[in-house]
Amino acid sequence: MIEYHLNGDVSLNSPTKMPDAGSFLWNKHMMIQMNCRGYATAQFMQPEPAKYAHGPNIEATTFIQPEHPYYSHHPGRFFYIKDEQNQHVFSVPYAPVKKTPDEFHFIAGKSKIRWIIAQQQLLVELTLTLPCDDVAELWQINLTDMSGKARKLSLYSYFPVGYKSWMNQSAYYDDNLNAIICESITPYQKVEHYFANQRHKDSTVLISEFAATSFETRQAQFEGEGGLNFPDGVYQTQLQRGLAKYETPTAAMQFAIELSANSQYQQHFIFAPIESAEQAIQLKQQYMGATQFKRAKAQYQDYITSGQGCIRINSPDADINQFVNHWLPRQAFYHGDVNRLSTDPQTRNYLQDAMGMAYINPQTSQQAFITAISQQYHSGAMPDGILLHEKASLKYINQIPHSDHCVWLIICLQAYLNETNDYALLSLKLPFKDSTEQVSVFEHITLAIEWLLSQRDKRGLSFIAQGDWCDPMNMVGYKGKGVSTWLSLATAYALNIWRVIALQQQEHELAAQLALVANDINHCVNQHCWDGAWYHRGITDDGVGFGVSTDTEGRIFANPQSFALLAGAADAQQKCSIYHQVKQQLATPFGLMMLAPSYTKMREDIGRVTQKYPGTAENGSVYNHAAIFYAFALLEQGDGDGAWEVISKMLPTMDEDDLLTRGQLPVFIPNYYRGAYYQQPDVAGKSSQLFNTGTVAWYYRCIIEKVLGLQGCPQGLLVKPNLPSHWQTLNATREFRGATFEVSYQQLKGQATADSHSTAAKNVTLWLNGEQLPKRIIDNIQPGAHYQLTVIIA
Amino acid sequence: MIEYHLNGDVSLNSPTKMPDAGSFLWNKHMMIQMNCRGYATAQFMQPEPAKYAHGPNIEATTFIQPEHPYYSHHPGRFFYIKDEQNQHVFSVPYAPVKKTPDEFHFIAGKSKIRWIIAQQQLLVELTLTLPCDDVAELWQINLTDMSGKARKLSLYSYFPVGYKSWMNQSAYYDDNLNAIICESITPYQKVEHYFANQRHKDSTVLISEFAATSFETRQAQFEGEGGLNFPDGVYQTQLQRGLAKYETPTAAMQFAIELSANSQYQQHFIFAPIESAEQAIQLKQQYMGATQFKRAKAQYQDYITSGQGCIRINSPDADINQFVNHWLPRQAFYHGDVNRLSTDPQTRNYLQDAMGMAYINPQTSQQAFITAISQQYHSGAMPDGILLHEKASLKYINQIPHSDHCVWLIICLQAYLNETNDYALLSLKLPFKDSTEQVSVFEHITLAIEWLLSQRDKRGLSFIAQGDWCDPMNMVGYKGKGVSTWLSLATAYALNIWRVIALQQQEHELAAQLALVANDINHCVNQHCWDGAWYHRGITDDGVGFGVSTDTEGRIFANPQSFALLAGAADAQQKCSIYHQVKQQLATPFGLMMLAPSYTKMREDIGRVTQKYPGTAENGSVYNHAAIFYAFALLEQGDGDGAWEVISKMLPTMDEDDLLTRGQLPVFIPNYYRGAYYQQPDVAGKSSQLFNTGTVAWYYRCIIEKVLGLQGCPQGLLVKPNLPSHWQTLNATREFRGATFEVSYQQLKGQATADSHSTAAKNVTLWLNGEQLPKRIIDNIQPGAHYQLTVIIA
DSSP states (O other), X not given: OEEEOTTSOEEEEOOSSOOOOEXXXXXXXXXXXXXXXXXXXXXXXXXXXXXXXXXSSOBOOOSOOTTOOOOTTSOBOEEEEEETTTOOEEEESSTTTOOOOSEEEEEEOSSOEEEEEEETTEEEEEEEEOOSSSSOEEEEEEEEEOSSSOEEEEEEEEEEOOOOOSSXXXXXXXXXXXXXXXXXXXXXXXXXXXXXXXXXOOEEEEEESSOOSEEEEEHHHHHGGGTTTSOXXXXXXXXXXXXXXXXXXXXXXXXXXXXXXXXXXXXXXXXEEESSHHHHHHHHHHHOSHHHHHHHHHHHHHHHHTTOOXXXXXXXXXXXXXXXXXXXXXXXXXXXXXGGGOSSOBHHHHHHHHHHHTTTOHHHHHHHHHHHHTTOOTTSOOOSBOOOSTTOOOOGGGGSOOSOHHHHHHHHHHHXXXXXXXXXXXGOEEOOSSOOOOEEHHHHHHHHHHHHHHSBOTTSOEEOTTOOSSSOOTTSSTTSOOEEHHHHXXXXXXXXXXXHXXXXXXXXXXXXXXXXXXXXXHHHHHHHTBOSSXXXXXXXXXXXXXXXXXXXXXXXXXXXXXXXHHHTOOOHHHHHHHHHHHHHHTEETTEEOSEESOOOSOOTTTOGGGGSOTTSTTTTSEEHXXXXXHHHHHHHTTOHHHHHHHHTTSSOOSOHHHHXXXXXXXXXXXXXXXXXXXXXXXXXXXXXXXOOOTHHHHHHHIIIIIISOEEEETTEEEEOOOOOTTOOEEEEEEEETTEEEEEEEEEOTTOOOTTTXXXXXXXXXXXXXXXXXXXXXXXXXXXXXEEEEEEEEO | OEEEOTTSOEXXXXXXXXXXXXXXXXXXXXXXXXXXXXXXXXXXXXXXXXXXXXXXXXXXXXXXXXXXXXXXXXXXXXXXXXXXXXXXXXXXXXXXXXXXXXXXXXXXXSSOEEEEEEETTEEEEEEEEOOSSSSOEEXXXXXXXXXXXXXXXXXXXXEXXXXXXXXXXXXXXXXXXXXXXXXXXXXXXXXXXXXXXXXXXXEEEEEESSOOSEEEEEHHHHHGXXXXXXXXXXXXXXXXXXXXXXXXXXXXXXEEEEEOTTOEEEEEEEEEEESSHHHHHHHXXXXXXXXXXXXXXHHHHHHHHTTOOSEEEEOSOHHHHHIIIIIHHHHHHHHHHHGGGOSSOBHHHHHHHHHHHTXXXXXXXXXXXXXXXXXXXXXXXXXXXXXXXXXXXXXXXXXXXXXXXXXXXXXXXXXXXXXXXXXXXXXXXXXXXXXXXEEEHHHHXXXXXXXXXXXXXXXXXXXXTTOOSSSXXXXXXXXXXXXXXXXXXXXXXXXXXXXXXXXXXXXXXXHHHHHHHHHHXXXXXXXXXXXXXXXXXXXXXXXXXESOTTOSSSOEEHHHHHHHHHHTOOOHXXXXXXXXXXHHHTEETTEEOSEESOOOSOOTTTOGGGGSOTTSTTTTSEEHHHHHHHHHHHHHTTOXXXXXXXXXXXXXXXXXXXXXXXXXXXXXXXXXXXXXXXXXXXXXXXXXXXXXXTHHHHHHHIXXXXXXXXXXXXXXXXXXXXXXXXXXXXXXXXXXXXXXXXXXXXXXXXXXXXXXXXXXXXXXEEEETTEEOSSSEEESOOTTOEEEEEEEEO
């Protein structure tokens, strides 16, 4: 059973089947994803992403993987508890012993993660939080007797540290610090790497509040023949005080506890990567103890609260209120504030994360646009990744040229300008990646447009090259001939956006040109890319259209349809056909698939996506980042109900069956749910558990600008709501350009045009502070002012 | 308890403490190291090293690691056996359930690995062998009832396949094939990688002889909440016939067995990487069934026998006989025949492996020298690795320039010429890596010498640059100033070797020059590198000598001492001092440490080795590859006892305590045992378990050329034995240039000069076919002839 708490926490109570749900915390320097069973995935920056707890083998460094499997020796944070009177042992949170507890509550809070567990007449309360400014986990454990009798217990921390290095790894117990310090040296071979690694936090420390009765730093000896279910170490009277000498280290400490009847024991732990023992001393001084934990928790809560965003809603849907008010801005804040813990975010992601930040912290958003634009090439091309650190380099997918980054610059900048009115940014002069010449942001964008237009074939369609977006089928156009329907349409959409901004900037000639070219592109797409009932996805190097009705796999793709709506390419008849086909072929109970049917085998002429597993990642999953654009496009068409149908499926519901199917709590939107719904219904809906996704910025934008219709414009606030028709009333608080709007919506019954994909403007009347407004724009907004806005939709 | 069998097998019987010992098998395409508990490390070539069973997470691709840790989810080959009448479950060989068996025999054979296990009144016999020409494991399991009653059993294969790919992984059961096929696609991002991976064996198959009653292909569902100790799958009546769909796959099959009293059940399995199901069908046709297994085993035994080498001994030491006759040539054959399953063997290793092959298969040895020399640069420099495949590239340590490869070319070629008399090779014309110009092998070597001599400082000492050998302290000379004592001496040694060969080739002028230069180098080393009681290791970029008496760590290194003896740099007094200091500072019960004391922290002016864990790899371990050179140098000095002291410690003894300390059976020489004996006696002696080491070629050479003293020379067979003084009699069979020598040694008591490091020639008299020989050389050897040689040492 899941429930929401008033403070935004989501809690999971002991279900009959133990779920794999979890939650995550982060600060500026680190991220930790905790599974409710105790498994953990954590990274920190130095400046490249690094780990401080590992599996007991050599792990590959990759980007964070979706559907990451957990296994017995997966890194985690565990405590064993032994009743010394009867030798009964269990572990909390759940693994490794995995005895079914009497009660099990997993509480995902915005600034902390908690468990409350009852087992063997003990109530165990575990809490994890992070400090704001250090890479460290702060753990608190409370044990309360519920038997009414005095207890003799042993508490064992078991924080496995894993295989740290093939060069050097060891561990010891520091008596003064009450800490196990696991030392290592990041392996290197080349001289230059030695110097690069010199300041690495290569050691991992577990500091306890109280002195340990005994300890074991050797993973193998802690486990013994009993293994993690029945570790020899725990079943012996005392841990063996062993020192790991080039052996897999672990941080196991034993604490003898005498607990009088109904009383409580509390202890705190700090788990952190450190460069030296001195840093452990500092961490201990700063964070160890109940008072210090309380202070750190409060500070961290302040940090999370600083990212609470510009909207609060009270709709008839409690789940959506909870998510939009608490978790959505939190996830967008994570993306925009720490850039997914990467030093080379993909340009497309970085720009969209910056867009999301416009609704939370516009200064950070502005700085991100400046950073990105300063890394544009003089040719107008945007790089594949934005380097955030002087020593950063492009890694993984950023080594593959993608052709679409320029369109995102324009699309995302629009949202920033809407929200902030910061048109002054367009005059700011910035350099290039490959030139110190400084030109205005406006001119940078003009160059980006020119570059986009230069990358087209004779027909006027955009080359797809090694890949564009979301479904980078890297062999479609690697020979330099294949084209992308989506990118052609996205270019037309971006041109239309910039046309409006150019007009605003009195660049009438440019605006007229942009209108002409966008129109040309749309025309060209209609000529070459309309397959009869929907737009295809592109044309291969060999001239074969794909994503067409004669394809048995990959027959229809969502993105070209969404962007045809956004770019204005589709006429009324085409729109009608698109709505129907998307619903028929792509809609599922878990959301909109990005393509269908999933590819089950390689199509040599199309490429990579067809090698991914059906229903995952880009191969026909419910790729939320693609789905949100279809919702956005429907909202632009005025179809609030159609959009809501897509948006509302992006989160698991409060239904326990849904939780078990998807495997996650409704505290974040994952990059995908398994799709291939008609091909593999048994695994469809499963969450990727990966919370890095451009979806959240767009979800937030959809809610603010399109659903609530509270969109910024040069004159002020444009009010153009598209509420789902089943919401008759709604209240919202909107922070906007320094003012606060308390907005009250009323949607009159029977007037909604559900399922009609209506493009007709709704009859909306506005009352500001009790006075009816003559138009839909609120201008002359005073910073600091409070406005009462009533919106009547008929 | 360990025992040897007549056929060369080594068997380990159930000790009270379960050991971690294991053995390995290989064929031309693959290698598998089996731990007696069931854990496995296996690789195959396609052409880069690849795995077909993984941990359940993403593993890093690295070179094979020493002291590799095993853990619950480590890849392995296991069977669970459930008694359906009482639901008792155990697993064989031992893990994952780890119930102590009634009997446990682990038998490491040269061409197969076997277990005989008694548990729950069942006798289980497990056998693994390999085919010669395919990448596949052939498993046989026999179950025999020992209860005298009819049994109802379930047998479960549990061959975990692990996390195969983040792109695509799945598994299914093939009814026709009786097989679980786990499919995947090697992840790639760049177009070119797709094409490179196209023919990869990305799938893994487990084929059973009989149809399974049920199966489970999902790792998580097989384990359930019970985990590997009590897998839900095994405790249920039937496995769930689940299909892994982008989940970690496993190959678990259940077989219902009705066993009448005292009867036997036998089944066969094939486990292999495959490109397609068709390959599985072929494997099944070729290898499935008792007859086919028998044939494959016989063929594989023939292959192993083809590498039996050129010597058989019958000394008073049964352990040494066993090793020299069976296991040593096997290990040398592995190195020389499959090049450590690498596509870019380090040049130094490749040449030494080729040297070892001269005693086993001289044609292969010759081809390796040709391959290596053809990759020399026109400058004379040898590359850091030899590329064995057109698409191979230099990886890992081969990307770091090492300065010593040229000396190995000369040193190793000498052994090949000794053994084969193939001086014609010196006239063979070969090209360069960077030039198609062809020059003779002799001229290639001359260029190598010129290059070595050009890489010296003004004093005449060889630059160490980023590293030389065995202790590549990569920051000693990276600025281009630091020098290596060892490399200077190794150069002098190589020059002296080539001087003799030049004389043989009538190149008198060159020979005279080489003698002069070698003498100069020795003089120079004595002037700058003698520290008073031993040679130091080198001089840093900043002019600081290291490996000196004032150093508290890294005070003395073995290699400079060994090579000073070999190069003839040390005078009588220096030799005496070296013998004393090496014994005092480097000798341990587990062999000779390569340096002492081990570094415990970084010395910024020296570099990498000091970052490795004390007592491991190059940081003060008993690095057998270094130790064997000290033995070789002592043998050259005529000190058979001193050498034997070093050589005899390279293997664990039959003593069970020694086995448990070292953790390995005496079936191979590991690259190192933990050293730092005086610093960390508690972990000293532990085996690295890594059987890739240049040691074996030298060990074999020491035994043949120096201990037995049966060394080839241009005229024939030079007989110059250095038996340890406790061997009074010894028989040996020596295959040499097509003839067979039955050699009988008698060492007269009281004449040996034990511990005297005698350099005086021993009084040796020879009888050939009953006639006393006037000199120590047997000339005019007739291929095909059998000779009776009696050697009397007085």
